[in-house]
Amino acid sequence: MDGCFERDDVKALQQVLALDGVSKRYPFLLRRAVERNPGSVKCVAFLMERGTTPSWFELSDRAPETVTTTQFTEMIKRGIVRVDSWRSSEDTFEIFDPLIEKVIEVGRYDLAQVLLEAGAPVDVGRWHRRIEGFGELGEFRCSRPGTPLLNLVEDLYRDADEEKIHETGLSLLRSLARASKAAGCFDWERPGCAPGQVTALGAACENRDVQVVRILVEEGGRVEGGGEGLRLPFGVFQCPLPVEEAARRFFAPKDAECAAILEELSLLEGVDLNAVRRDGHTPLSLACTLGMEQSVEKLLQLGVSPMKVKRPGRTSKSPMFEALRGRSESIVSLLIRWKADPNEVIVWGGAAYTVLQVAMGACLLAVIPPSKSLAIVLLQNGARCSLSLPPDPACQGAVSLCEVSPLLLACQIKESDAELLSLFCERGGANPNAGAMRTVIGAVHAKKIDAKKGIELLQALADAGGDWNMISQDGHGLLSVVCRRCMPEGVNVCMSKFLLEKGLAVGGGKGKGGRWRVPLVEAAARADFELVSLLLQWGADPNQVGLRDQVGMRVGQRLERQMSPLQVAMEREIASSSEMWDTLRVIGLLREKGGRETGSGEDSLPSGSISCWNSFRGSRLRLLSGCSWLAELISFERARGPLLLEIIREIPLEEAMEPRDVERAF
Structure with a gap:
């Protein structure tokens, strides 16, 4: 124009x-x-x-708030006020208001009803333009909300706590919805909370007003299947908070209303409750993400698929995965009850995971902590530990299936117990001989579980078919692994004694290619006097050689070397007086039991010889102060005894006075 x-x-x-x-x-x-x-x-x-635009200048701006219904009706009859009147006002905005929008805005729903009955147009909306710099006016814009129907939906949301006003507004809403449908503006849109536009029904869904949605569904009858029908279900879960945890708290008290709205929407022709949004969410997966149990149950009752939904060019997010992310045991149970697959494969971060792996924390990128309760629900409903399941066909060849065993993950969690591991083996088909026992020992070492629980878990795995005497390819058995690990004081001895009582060979066993890790060698390498004593009491050979890993000359190079217990002890790196004394005690004990340095059949060192001490002192002692290594040892109270006396007697005086080698980390 x-x-x-x-x-x-x-x-x-x-x-x-x-x-x-x-x-x-x-x-x-x-x-x-x-x-x-x-x-x-x-x-x-x-x-x-x-002619001019009909206006209601006879009335002041406040008149719609004060005039009675009778007076207003009479004004219309006498032609003082026309139902298609506009009002122009100026402040920082220039505003053109249709009369029907003005009376709705001030909450006079009774006057709006009079206007509707008198034939007021409803396909109109407010215009405004801002007065900008230097007093000039900007361009006119259609002002939100846009139509009387949209205006009323917004007002009813604001007046929701005023029961009487809200009830009157609902009566007007039905009349206004019918008039808007007749005028062809029922589906007109305005900017919504989410990107894009929303209709009056979409706004009601965002407001989560069940009564308003019900009336608009009844009066609307149907929506466009490819547009509004896809958007409406997501409007129910529209939230101004971007963080999932905050959104869950926001929706917690609104779950029942959302479920009721979803039920109303299901009655509307053209609504797709299995719609897939651009980000991959379906209404069900979104409800699972937000932890909305009642909404999840309602969607499932309405026939929504509990699995991923496939659409041309895209596959939706998995409702099960979203429920696991939220650690919702009740929602996981609901999905399974409605035939969700407990062995579903989920692709995340370039890898594929089974549901059970996700529940046990295998999917690190998703930051989902392991959950014992979720694992139990899945296992009791048919989840399997098998790693032979193929990834989603749509991703075939692009990703690989994660090979981490859920059982191994279960062995490491603090909440783990014998019942859980038994469930994994008996119901989940897990193999207790696929590294599970060794993993338990690793969990004890890492202080994820204590020794008592570790022993309980080992026994549970054995009861489920685990082999106490199984030797890994690297030559380690359970006993050698326990002896190798540096655990809290007394734990190594406690667990080793338990294993020995179960009949494990004190000397270990042969692995692939003849590799043999000897428990006594591993214990001597850590200078664990109590553990060395225990193994010797159980008949360990003080001269049995075993493989030890050493760092090579090149970066990352690892070498294996055959060493005897005494040899390993004498070549230890020492960092403190305490370590030095522990090492000397182990060396003394091994010598006492006939240990030889090389384990090659040479005679045991004579009790009076001090060659091993000199070798030990000269090449392995690494303490922090500048005094002699012997002075440091004498100052260590625990070392004072017959063994120290023997050392003092045997070494030359110049050896005793020589300052020890000091490593400096410059």
């Missing part, structure tokens, strides 16, 4: 205004033409002949 004014094209202006509904939606055109293009003679003349 501004173009018509600029060209003074009256014919084009007449054609535009003749379009259905246009004339009544654009008020004060004569004013606009004169202000913007006073030289538009023909257009101005036509607009003067057409």
